[in-house]
Amino acid sequence: MIRDEWTIEAGDAGTRIDKFLNGRLPDLSRTHIQELIKSGAVTVNGQSVKPNYKVAANDFLVMERPEPEPLDVRPENIPLDILYEDEEIIVVNKPRGMVVHPAPGHLSGTLVNALLAHCRDLSGINGVLRPGIVHRIDKDTSGVLVCAKTDRAHRALAEQIKAKVTHRIYKAIAHGVFEHDQGTIDAPIGRDEYDRKKMAVTRKNAKEAITHFFVEERFKNYTYVTCRxxxxxxHQIRVHLAYIGHPVAGDPKYGPRKTLDIDGQALHAAELGFSHPATGEWMIFRAPLPEDMARLLEQLRNER
Incomplete structure (x- = not known):
């Protein structure tokens, strides 16, 4: 049984309980949350409530729900672009269009399916659906990703990410012409309160988010930038660049419909650096720009 608890803060008072819980548990649909509330799986101060109940300051919420049913995630012989591998970790260059880990209704063709066929053993910390996955990049973003083969490696890498000591560099082609050669976007990101499938710059239920950008090339209507x-x-880079008026080209979620000819956003995880979880050695891995982004850059250069 999974048990979650919350004490309502003054800033959330007056919010419908189903909306509040959906904001805290975005992996659960609002409809499913409403069903849990109706079933009595959610209590407020020890009492059952209805989905339209509006929470009050200092309310104590408890949700108890069964563990998700185990799913059969099978190894699949999918080619991998392996940048590095040892007994603890494997570093890959993920192609654009590949989902990192399975989800209900989408259990095949993912990076995890490919890793299970190649490695056999992966860290089990994230469970059957996400074995070995310490961090992820979006389906339509390409680039460097490290996965853990052991629980020890998983914990060490996760701690480095939490402590903000990893080195992560992305390349992007963005709409518009940047005015400044470099800058920092320091704007908190949380779930979009009007569209739960999107993230947004917001103060409500948000977490600190900082992106540094450096202009590489300017074109007529686009800019090629490096983001650290x-x-x-x-979705940090996608949200932040859209926030400053320069959404990533090809981004179907945060950008305009009229854009460059690319299948997915023109965003690439170019560099990843971290201390090896077993030896402590500092390592940096680089993945070359994918062909589709390189082709777009040549087209933009020729149009100048």
Whole structure:
């Protein structure tokens, strides 16, 4: 049984309980949360409530729900672009279009399926659906990703990410012409309160998010930029660049419809650096720009 507890803060008072819980548990749909509330799995100060109950300051919420049913995630013989591998870790260059880990209804064709066929053993910390996955990059973002083969490696890498000591560099083609050669976007990111499938710059239920950008090339209507992540929030670069008026080209979620000819956002995880979880050695891995982004850059250069 999974048990979650919350004490309502003054800033959340007056919010419907189903909306509040959906904000805290974005992996659960609002409909499913409403069903849990109706079943009595959610209590407020020890009492059952209805989905439209509005929480009050200092309310004590408890949700108890069964563990998810185990799913059969099978190894699949999918080619991998391996940058490095040893007994503790494997570093890959993920292609654009590949999902990192399975989810209900999407259990094949993912990086995890490919890793299970190649490695056999992966860290079990994240459970059957996400074995070995310490961090992730979006389906339509390409680039460097490290996965853990052992629980020891998983814990060590996760701690480095939490402590903000990893080195993460991305390359992006963004809409518009940047005015400044470099800058820092320091704006908290949380779930978009109007569209739960999106993230947004917001003060409500948000976490610190910091992105540093450096202009590489300017074109007529686009800019090629390098981004260095100081934090690693969901969709961070995509949200931050859209926030300053320069969404990533090809981004179907945060950008305009009219954009460059690319299948997914023009965003690439170019460099990843960390201390090896067993030896402590500092390591940096680089993945070359994918062909589609390189082709777009040549087109933009020729149009100048």
């Amino acid at each position: 992540l100081e934090t690693g929030r969901t």
